Amino acid sequence: MRMFGKAGKAAAVAAITALALTGCGRSEPTTGGGTEGAGGFEEGASIAVALPQKTSENWVLAEKLFNDGLTDAGFKPDVQFANAGVSEQQNQISAMITKNPKVLIVGAVDGTQLGTQLKQAKDAGATIIAYDRLLLNTENVDYYVAYDNFKVGELQGKALLEGLQAKKPSGPYNIELFAGSPDDANAKVFFDGAMSVLKPKIDDGTLKVLSGQTSFEQAVTQAWKSENAQRRADTLLTGNYTSESLDGVLSPNDTLARAVLTSVKAAGKPIPVITGQDSEVESVKSILAGEQYSTINKDTRKLVEHAITMVKDLQAGKELEINDKDSYNNGVKTVPAYLLEPVIVTSANVKTAYTDDPILGPITK
Numbered sequence: 001m002r003m004f005g006k007a008g009k010a011a012a013v014a015a016i017t018a019l020a021l022t023g024c025g026r027s028e029p030t031t032g033g034g035t036e037g038a039g040g041f042e043e044g045a046s047i048a049v050a051l052p053q054k055t056s057e058n059w060v061l062a063e064k065l066f067n068d069g070l071t072d073a074g075f076k077p078d079v080q081f082a083n084a085g086v087s088e089q090q091n092q093i094s095a096m097i098t099k100n101p102k103v104l105i106v107g108a109v110d111g112t113q114l115g116t117q118l119k120q121a122k123d124a125g126a127t128i129i130a131y132d133r134l135l136l137n138t139e140n141v142d143y144y145v146a147y148d149n150f151k152v153g154e155l156q157g158k159a160l161l162e163g164l165q166a167k168k169p170s171g172p173y174n175i176e177l178f179a180g181s182p183d184d185a186n187a188k189v190f191f192d193g194a195m196s197v198l199k200p201k202i203d204d205g206t207l208k209v210l211s212g213q214t215s216f217e218q219a220v221t222q223a224w225k226s227e228n229a230q231r232r233a234d235t236l237l238t239g240n241y242t243s244e245s246l247d248g249v250l251s252p253n254d255t256l257a258r259a260v261l262t263s264v265k266a267a268g269k270p271i272p273v274i275t276g277q278d279s280e281v282e283s284v285k286s287i288l289a290g291e292q293y294s295t296i297n298k299d300t301r302k303l304v305e306h307a308i309t310m311v312k313d314l315q316a317g318k319e320l321e322i323n324d325k326d327s328y329n330n331g332v333k334t335v336p337a338y339l340l341e342p343v344i345v346t347s348a349n350v351k352t353a354y355t356d357d358p359i360l361g362p363i364t365k
């Protein structure tokens with residue numbers, strides 16, 4: 001198995017044991033690789049979609065897109081959120097299976113906690129697609145569809161460096177690091193992608209993390225909650241930046257970037273260069289206003305559209321289009337994946353990045 005194609009990424013990714021979620025070593029688009037594909041199933045079948053909490057706008061958008069897209073394609077969608085967390089999602093999936101879905105699409109709250117339910121789904125004959133977040137430590141996942149998570153982190157790391165250099169040509173720069181929720185399989189991958197860019201600069205002294213909190217475990221934000229990021233930012237600021245400047249912040253997504261900015265403003269400090277992800281409306285406005293430095297465009301419409309294409313192909317008994325057969329080991333198996341390319345957005349391209357987006361297009365015109 002080719003888990004890591006580029007030597008430069010190896011160090012950052014070495015910490016991932018069960019996961020090998022990089023976009024590198026990517027194979028050319030191909031078909032097959034999954035365990036399904038032959039036979040198909042009846043038109044109008046029930047398709048279950050289990051989504052996590054509404055921790056960012058992309059999940060809320062996905063609900064509507066799945067409902068509309070699956071209905072338009074002639075399926076019966078059963079789309080549910082698990083706002084109360086893991087046990088709600090477990091119960092939901094068990095209940096979904098009683099409606100005999102032919103495909104179960106899962107955006108997991110915690111990708112390690114659904115083993116029993118995924119086995120039930122598989123035993124009932126469903127094909128299982130991990131959506132956006134990989135399902136871990138189970139053989140009962142057939143496909144993965146997501147934006148390239150490692151690449152997201154790399155783009156964030158590069159944007160942070162570029163933003164800092166644009167403000168002040170040479171370092172050292174003081175930065176702090178934030179990561180997502182440790183139960184989300186993506187969070188560590190985003191962080192490792194970013195650290196593949198930032199760690200060499202921390203090691204050579206260009207970047208200084210005055211709190212000393214440079215590990216994923218120290219940087220995490222439980223449940224992706226703004227209040228948790230804001231509280232940690234408050235503590236970091238009072239503990240380390242009363243007389244020093246905070247030049248930059250790695251934030252894994254837009255919701256948390258705005259939480260950190262709230263903290264910085266409350267402390268009366270200058271706005272640092274800060275990254276994000278998801279192209280949330282308020283963050284895109286913040287980029288336009290010159291506050292948040294960057295976000296990532298992971299167009300939810302394209303991700304849902306591809307998930308629905310997978311469902312259609314399964315229904316028709318066709319082989320699925322897979323463009324990464326090697327990178328996504330979930331601890332038990334390598335899951336055939338279809339990865340989409342994330343795009344970095346800063347003030348340099350914010351006015352052109354969303355021209356075909358019905359929500360963000362009009363805002364950025």
Ligand code: BGC
Pocket residue numbers: 054055056058059132133180184186187224252253254277278
């Ligand atoms: C998604 C991100 C999102 C985060 C919090 C992750 O799994 O990939 O786009 O910001 O969840 O909702």
